Amino acid sequence: MQAVLPLRRCIVNPNSNQRKPTLIGFTAVLMWATLALLTKLSGPMPPFQLTAMAFTVAFAIGVATWVRSGGNPLHYLKLPYAVWALGITGLFGYHLFYFIALSQAPAVEASLVAYLWPLLIVCFSALLPGERLRWFHGAGALLGFTGAGLLITQGQSLSFEPQYIPGYLAALVCALIWSSYSLLSRRFGAIPTNAVGGFCGATAGLAWVCHLGFETTVMPQDSEWLAIFALGLGPVGLAFFTWDYGVKHGNIKVLGALSYLAPLFSTLLLIAAGLAEATWSVGLACLLIVGGALLASLDFFRPRILE
Secondary structure (H helix, E strand, C coil): CCCCCCCCCEEECCCHHHHHHHHHHHHHHHHHCCHHHHHHHCCCCCHHHHHHHHHHHHHHHHHHHHHHHCCCHHHHHCCCHHHHHHHHHHHHHHHHHHHHHHHHCCHHHHHHHHCCHHHHHHHHHHHCCCCCCCHHHHHHHHHHHHHHHHHHHCCCCCCCCHHHHHHHHHHHHHHHHHHHHHHHHHHHCCCCHHHHHHHHHHHHHHHHHHHHHHCCCCCCCCHHHHHHHHHHHHHHHHHHHHHHHHHHHCCHHHHHHHCCHHHHHHHHHHHHCCCCCCCHHHHHHHHHHHHHHHHHCHHHHCCEEEC
């Protein structure tokens, strides 16, 4: 009679195959942290003009990836209509409603409402196939949002006044657009990430139309050109490519919670550059955001022991 061998404990991490894509997606958060600094360095540029110029650089990055992959570059523009609708709505729609929000409501309150998108990603991720939302995911994202709120408001009280409701609604649309874009991108996981280049091109074209129709052109001066190029290369360029890969193949709940590190790192960069001051609210926000990110990532780094 054969002896029954004892079962051995084995440690497996169900998220191990998601670690690399999640880390790649997190590089987008790091690049978005440079957005405020580079925007300041780009000078007094009209918003749609700056968007158009930066996304033109991003489109050039997309074309470069198509050429490197070989074949006819136009082949990469042959995407389903639903994919085009999602990409253009996500990239151009977000910026359009964000500018509307800032023009119709105070910047602090509008920015805070718009920055609900990471929290919405974490909460709505439960609707995706194979995803499970645990209490620490939501709690971590909520801590992150609280910390981001401290950074944006600088610890000052908020006043949501009725006359600014259209602006607040536009900011809420921003949050819904980007969270929906990020979540629905997972549905089109088979679409290669370099398709983002086409979305950047469409966004650049629409932004140029809005600029020529509503703004006066301002020519950048000297180093401002370099800042604009850096915007298109990083936070308004490569960031959208790495984010796309991350939300399609990584742990989207962790990415949502980690996104609140962007305003924290952005504030720290501004402080280091002498463009902002270190205050008690920054320190408290740091604790809340980092603590929330760690809490939301519990099941990402902790292995599961199977008997």
